[in-house]
Each structure stands twice: as C-alpha cells, then as structure tokens.
Amino acid sequence: MKTEAAIIGAGPSGLIAAETISKQGFNVAVFEEHQRLGYPVHCAGMISVEGFKRLGIEPDPVFHQNTVYGGRIYSSDGSCITIKDTKPRAYIIDRGPFDAYLAERAVDSGVDIRLGSRVDEIKFKQGAASSLKLNHSEFKSRVFIDAEGAKGRLLARSGIHTGQQGVYTGFNTELTVDSIETDMVEVWFDTETAKDFFTWVIPISQNRVRCGLGTSQGNGAEKLRGFVKKRFNKEVDVIHGGLICTGGPVNRTAYPGLMLVGDVAGQVKPTTAGGVVIGGLCAKIAGENAAKALETGNVQHYNEYDSAWRAEYGPELQTMLFMRSILNGLDNDRVNRIFSAFIEEGLEEKFTRLVEDGDMDMQADVIKRAISDPVILGALAKSAGRIALSEILSVFGF
Ligand SMILES: Cc1cc2nc3c(=O)[nH]c(=O)nc-3n(C[C@H](O)[C@H](O)[C@H](O)COP(=O)(O)OP(=O)(O)OC[C@H]3O[C@@H](n4cnc5c(N)ncnc54)[C@H](O)[C@@H]3O)c2cc1C
Structure with missing residues (x-):
C-alpha cells in the first residue's frame, strides 16, 4: 500500500492529524524516533476539562489520574491568592499512557505507526516536500506533516528556520x-x-x-x-x-507539500505553555486540509490550513502572548505589591467569578474582562505603576 500522508512525530499533534487523515480514507504513516510511545515523559499533564471536550476525548482511567477545581497562586514573599471553582476545571493525566491511547485510536483507524524511526531530513523537489530521509533510505509520500515538537531540529536541518521565539x-x-x-x-x-x-x-x-x-x-x-x-x-x-x-505561533506553517503542527508551529498557549489542546485542535485542521489536498490535488489547501487555524486561534494566542510579555516584565517586588494590593482589596472572590465564567484555553476574554474591571484596574494602578497600566490598556483599545 502506498503511503499518501507521512507524519513526523507521534506526539498528540502528529497522532491527531494522522487519525483525521486516515478517517478520510487515506493511507497514513507516522514516524517516531523513540521505541516507546509517549516516553520520555516531560509534560506536567494538566489539560482543561473544556479542552478535552473540544478534542472529543473522555478522561479514560487508562491515563486520567486526578481532577482539580482551582489553584493557589503564590508570589515570592509567600502571599497567596486562591481561586477555586465549584466545578472541575482540569484533568491531570499521565502523558505516557495518554499518547499511547491516542496512538491506539490512530491505529484503529488504519494508521501505520513506525517506532524507532528517526527522520533525518525532509527533502524538497522543485520547491515542494517530496520525501523523507531515514537512515540510508528514502520514503516518498504525497503529503507531509511535521509534528516533531518544540526542538524543530529536523526543520532546521531541512533548511527551514521558523525563527520561533520564547x-x-x-x-x-x-x-x-x-x-x-x-x-x-x-x-x-x-x-x-x-x-x-x-x-x-x-x-x-x-x-x-x-x-x-x-x-x-x-x-x-x-x-x-x-x-x-x-x-x-x-x-x-x-x-x-x-x-x-511561550513565544506564540511561527510566521509560516504551510509550505508546498508540508504543514507544521503543534509545538514546532508554536501552537501553544504563551501564558502556560500548554500545547496539547491547541496543538491537537490545529492538528485536526491540518488533517482535514491534508485530506482535501489528497482528494483534489490542489496545493492551495496547505495555505488554507495556515489561514484556517490562525482565524480560529490566532487572536487568542496573540492576547495570551501579550499577557506573557507583561508577566515577563514584572520583577518579584512588583508581583509582591500586586498580590498584596489584590488581597487588601478582597479581589479573590472577583477572580474566582471571572475564572468560573472563563475558559482555560481561550483566555483572551477573561484577560480582557479582568483588566477592564474598574476595581481590578484600581488595584493594578496602586501596585503596578501607571506606565505598565497604560501599556496594558492601550493594547485592548482603552
Ligand atoms: C516540563 C513540561 C511540562 C508541560 N506541561 C504541560 C501541561 O501540563 N499541559 C499541556 O497541555 N502541555 C504541557 N507541556 C507542553 C506539551 O508537552 C506540548 O505542548 C505537547 O507535547 C506538544 O505536542 P506535539 O505533538 O506538538 O509535540 P511532542 O509531544 O513533543 O511530540 C513530538 C514527537 O516527535 C518525535 N520526533 C522529534 N523529532 C523526530 C524525528 N526527527 N523523527 C521522528 N520522530 C521525531 C518526538 O520523539 C516526539 O515523540 C509541557 C511541556 C514541558 C516541557
């Protein structure tokens, strides 16, 4: 059977893209350099409840370890703000078995996963991705998806420098x-x-x-x-x-014959570096467009992938990126002052309500509502200083 879509990396993004394409009736192969799926695990394994719903995944006992309702947020002097919801907010999962679960789903839909298969290079012919170099062999396919994770070593070796920041x-x-x-x-x-x-x-x-x-x-x-x-x-x-x-999306995620998904594309929340949900959602869009490209032979579908995921998640990621740059600009002293002002003003209750209504993955709305609240603004002005505050407000058009 001739492979029609070749995917590099059996992390969540690669596996979700693979399953999506395979379900459209195409032959898909996933190349994973490690011998064991999901290992070594370096992920904290915190995934929002709504994120799992968006991905269409149930918290299966095979990988689901715990459920949390909120958090205690500390500054360096030990001050604490507590935000607790009445409903479950996040699942704690074991990433090894989770990745293995996604792989099982992909295999059930017909995907061929090749463990211990390290891709050394993506080769291009006449400007389009044409084959993968593995050991001393060459592997041809019609569509390629690079889901190699944050390191992006393969891309760099293949002459593509995404300039990913943060x-x-x-x-x-x-x-x-x-x-x-x-x-x-x-x-x-x-x-x-x-x-x-x-x-x-x-x-x-x-x-x-x-x-x-x-x-x-x-x-x-x-x-x-x-x-x-x-x-x-x-x-x-x-x-x-x-x-x-933490630096937001890379500038280009589509090349002739090739799409980038997940961490390598910067499809990660800059506030928390959580990439399983956003990467997985973008991987679905990549898979759908890969299937359309295979069906029609129209290369335009690669660009449509790039514009489709940006239209859906780009503004969210930009707002989170801005929040990340604000947070990075705060030293310990300023954070301590913000915490004590918020505690003095009794803002925990307000934050809890904001978080209850908010979304852990699509954070733009809650960020905007928080900083347009007059009481929160007052506390920020008191503690963070007027320059930082006017910077924040100008971005949101105040
Ligand atoms: C310490 C830490 C904690 C984190 N905690 C969370 C969290 O709580 N929640 C959350 O949502 N996210 C978290 N993340 C981020 C999350 O792990 C990533 O966003 C997610 O794994 C990205 O999925 P991916 O499929 O894009 O890449 P990966 O999961 O990195 O998968 C890439 C795969 O490609 C393989 N590969 C790479 N190069 C090649 C090659 N040349 N040939 C063949 N295979 C190759 C790798 O072996 C790997 O299996 C955390 C990250 C770290 C480092």
Missing part, C-alpha cells in the same frame, strides 16, 4: 509527599527560581505530586531541586527536561 527549558519531577490538597494546583511566581515563567505543584493523589518549572535563565534542574527542598523538605531523584514554547 522557547525555554522546562523541568518536571514526581515525588511522594506527606499530604497535599488533591483538588488544587499550586503556581509560584518567583523570578529567582523561574525567570519568565513559573513553578507548579500538581497533585496526582493525596501523597503524590508532579512538580516542575520553566525558566529562561540558569540551571532549571538545580532550581527545581531547590524549590522541592524548600516546599517539601525532600530530595528529588529523577528530573525530566524538555522545552516549553
């Missing part, structure tokens, strides 16, 4: 603790530990947590060890590292 290191570990609230995550803002990002504690059960951070500077693994020691008085055994994308 890619930082992310570290994750799991540990046993005496006791932890099972329905709340912790988020810590401290630029000394996690510059330009944050540190998280995610409960898996009453005695087990997943703990990690992202940072643009320094030795993140050492910083994570320091955080765990301070927070839990524990030593860490194994730390897994990966890359987090």
Whole structure:
C-alpha cells in the first residue's frame, strides 16, 4: 500500500492529524524516533476539562489520574491568592499512557505507526516536500506533516528556520509527599527560581505530586531541586527536561507539500505553555486540509490550513502572548505589591467569578474582562505603576 500522508512525530499533534487523515480514507504513516510511545515523559499533564471536550476525548482511567477545581497562586514573599471553582476545571493525566491511547485510536483507524524511526531530513523537489530521509533510505509520500515538537531540529536541518521565539527549558519531577490538597494546583511566581515563567505543584493523589518549572535563565534542574527542598523538605531523584514554547505561533506553517503542527508551529498557549489542546485542535485542521489536498490535488489547501487555524486561534494566542510579555516584565517586588494590593482589596472572590465564567484555553476574554474591571484596574494602578497600566490598556483599545 502506498503511503499518501507521512507524519513526523507521534506526539498528540502528529497522532491527531494522522487519525483525521486516515478517517478520510487515506493511507497514513507516522514516524517516531523513540521505541516507546509517549516516553520520555516531560509534560506536567494538566489539560482543561473544556479542552478535552473540544478534542472529543473522555478522561479514560487508562491515563486520567486526578481532577482539580482551582489553584493557589503564590508570589515570592509567600502571599497567596486562591481561586477555586465549584466545578472541575482540569484533568491531570499521565502523558505516557495518554499518547499511547491516542496512538491506539490512530491505529484503529488504519494508521501505520513506525517506532524507532528517526527522520533525518525532509527533502524538497522543485520547491515542494517530496520525501523523507531515514537512515540510508528514502520514503516518498504525497503529503507531509511535521509534528516533531518544540526542538524543530529536523526543520532546521531541512533548511527551514521558523525563527520561533520564547522557547525555554522546562523541568518536571514526581515525588511522594506527606499530604497535599488533591483538588488544587499550586503556581509560584518567583523570578529567582523561574525567570519568565513559573513553578507548579500538581497533585496526582493525596501523597503524590508532579512538580516542575520553566525558566529562561540558569540551571532549571538545580532550581527545581531547590524549590522541592524548600516546599517539601525532600530530595528529588529523577528530573525530566524538555522545552516549553511561550513565544506564540511561527510566521509560516504551510509550505508546498508540508504543514507544521503543534509545538514546532508554536501552537501553544504563551501564558502556560500548554500545547496539547491547541496543538491537537490545529492538528485536526491540518488533517482535514491534508485530506482535501489528497482528494483534489490542489496545493492551495496547505495555505488554507495556515489561514484556517490562525482565524480560529490566532487572536487568542496573540492576547495570551501579550499577557506573557507583561508577566515577563514584572520583577518579584512588583508581583509582591500586586498580590498584596489584590488581597487588601478582597479581589479573590472577583477572580474566582471571572475564572468560573472563563475558559482555560481561550483566555483572551477573561484577560480582557479582568483588566477592564474598574476595581481590578484600581488595584493594578496602586501596585503596578501607571506606565505598565497604560501599556496594558492601550493594547485592548482603552
Ligand atoms: C516540563 C513540561 C511540562 C508541560 N506541561 C504541560 C501541561 O501540563 N499541559 C499541556 O497541555 N502541555 C504541557 N507541556 C507542553 C506539551 O508537552 C506540548 O505542548 C505537547 O507535547 C506538544 O505536542 P506535539 O505533538 O506538538 O509535540 P511532542 O509531544 O513533543 O511530540 C513530538 C514527537 O516527535 C518525535 N520526533 C522529534 N523529532 C523526530 C524525528 N526527527 N523523527 C521522528 N520522530 C521525531 C518526538 O520523539 C516526539 O515523540 C509541557 C511541556 C514541558 C516541557
């Protein structure tokens, strides 16, 4: 059987794109460099309830570990803002079994997954992607999808430089603790530990947590060890590292014969670096357009993929990117002042209501509503200073 669509990478984006194309009746092969699906795991595994609904996935016991309702957000001086919903907000999943579950769905729909198959190069002929180079062999296909993840090494080797910004290191570990609230995550803002990002504690059960951070500077693994020691008085055994994308989408995700999806395309929330949902949704759009290109032979469908996902999620990602740049500009002192102003003004209740109505993946609306609220604006003005505030307002047209 001749392969019609070849996909690089068996992460969520590659697998969802593969399943979508295969369901349209085309022969699809996925090339994955690792021998085991979903491993090594470096993901914290927090996926919004609405994100799973959008992807059409149920929280299967095979990968679903816990459900959380909100979070305690800390600044570096230990001040805490608590936001808790009455309904479940996010599922905590185990990424290894989750990726294996997506692979099983893809295989059931007819996809051929080739483990231990590292692609060395995407070859182009007359300006269009034409084959993959693996070891010493060449693999031909009509459509190619690059879902290789944040590193983008293959693209660079194939002469495509996306200029992706804001890619930082992310570290994750799991540990046993005496006791932890099972329905709340912790988020810590401290630029000394996690510059330009944050540190998280995610409960898996009453005695087990997943703990990690992202940072643009320094030795993140050492910083994570320091955080765990301070927070839990524990030593860490194994730390897994990966890359987090906080810089928004790359400029171009479609080339003749080739589409980029997921982390390699920057289809990731710049606020939290969560890419499973947005990447998965864009992968569906890529899969649909790949199937149309195969059906009609019209290369225009590659560009239609690029404009379709940008029309759907571009403005959301831009607003989150702006929020990320504001957050990156705040030092510990300013964050501490914002926290104490918000606590003094009793804004937790207001934030809880905003979050209850808001969407964890499509955050633009809640960001806009938060900063157009007069009471929140007052607290920001008091603590953050007028220059930062007028900057924020101008972006939203105030
Ligand atoms: C520490 C950390 C915590 C995170 N926590 C969360 C979270 O809680 N929630 C969330 O939504 N997101 C989280 N993310 C981000 C999330 O992991 C990514 O957004 C998501 O995995 C992107 O999916 P993808 O399919 O695009 O890429 P990946 O999942 O990275 O998959 C890419 C696949 O391609 C394979 N590959 C690469 N190059 C080649 C090649 N040349 N040939 C063959 N195969 C190749 C890789 O082995 C890999 O299996 C986290 C990331 C990190 C680093």
